[in-house]
Amino acid sequence: MPTWSQDLPAQQMHHGFDLRRTPTDRPLKALVTCPTIHVCMTHFWGGRTVPCEAPDCEACEAMSPSRAHVYLSALESNTRDHFLFECTARAALPFKEWLDFHGTLLGCYFTAHRPKRRRNGPVEIICRAQDLSKVHLPYPPDITRAMAVIWQLPARAIQTEGALNSIPKIQARTPHIDQQLLNLADGQRAETPICGNGRRT
Numbered sequence: 743m744p745t746w747s748q749d750l751p752a753q754q755m756h757h758g759f760d761l762r763r764t765p766t767d768r769p770l771k772a773l774v775t776c777p778t779i780h781v782c783m784t785h786f787w788g789g790r791t792v793p794c795e796a797p798d799c800e801a802c803e804a805m806s807p808s809r810a811h812v813y814l815s816a817l818e819s820n821t822r823d824h825f826l827f828e829c830t831a832r833a834a835l836p837f838k839e840w841l842d843f844h845g846t847l848l849g850c851y852f853t854a855h856r857p858k859r860r861r862n863g864p865v866e867i868i869c870r871a872q873d874l875s876k877v878h879l880p881y882p883p884d885i886t887r888a889m890a891v892i893w894q895l896p897a898r899a900i901q902t903e904g905a906l907n908s909i910p911k912i913q914a915r916t917p918h919i920d921q922q923l924l925n926l927a928d929g930q931r932a933e934t935p936i937c938g939n940g941r942r943t
């Protein structure tokens with residue numbers, strides 16, 4: 743039975759962000775441009791990955807298994823292409839560890855590759871510090887909104903996380919990260935927090 747709605751197709755709102763998974767033939771190397779991971783339960787349903795929309799989820803009703811996927815925005819080092827990255831929760835553990843230690847993923851430089859070079863083979867992610875003093879990180883997209891567009895959800899289902907909130911947060915934290923990463927390179931962490939205007943408290 744066709745599903746009718748009053749919403750126009752979501753492609754009209756395309757925010758220009760492509761979704762990338764770890765390729766099989768080469769490692770993906772990129773800098774994270776958002777402060778945290780975004781986790782969503784998904785199904786492989788109708789030949790593609792779609793979000794679980796429980797309790798009102800067609801895939802759940804059909805007993806399709808669900809699993810958590812992790813999303814973040816990243817900037818590819820070579821091409822400066824700003825994109826959305828998807829991996830499984832298991833593959834994303836290094837991001838979680840980084841987040842627990844540094845308090846933000848902003849500026850985390852990661853390499854993602856598939857050691858067995860098989861499509862859908864396990865993904866290995868390695869995170870390391872990067873000197874951000876000469877890197878201009880772009881503002882992150884509204885990831886939940888950008889994913890809703892990619893998943894072609896109707897406009898009424900798009901949940902925004904507040905694009906305006908993300909901008910001051912980035913500006914406030916960037917000097918802190920710079921200092922922290924530079925200190926990490928010297929083998930020690932920054933012990934004195936830096937406040938939003940870049941001056942030490």
Ligand SMILES: [Zn+2]
Nearest residue numbers: 794795799802
């Ligand atoms: Zn579901």
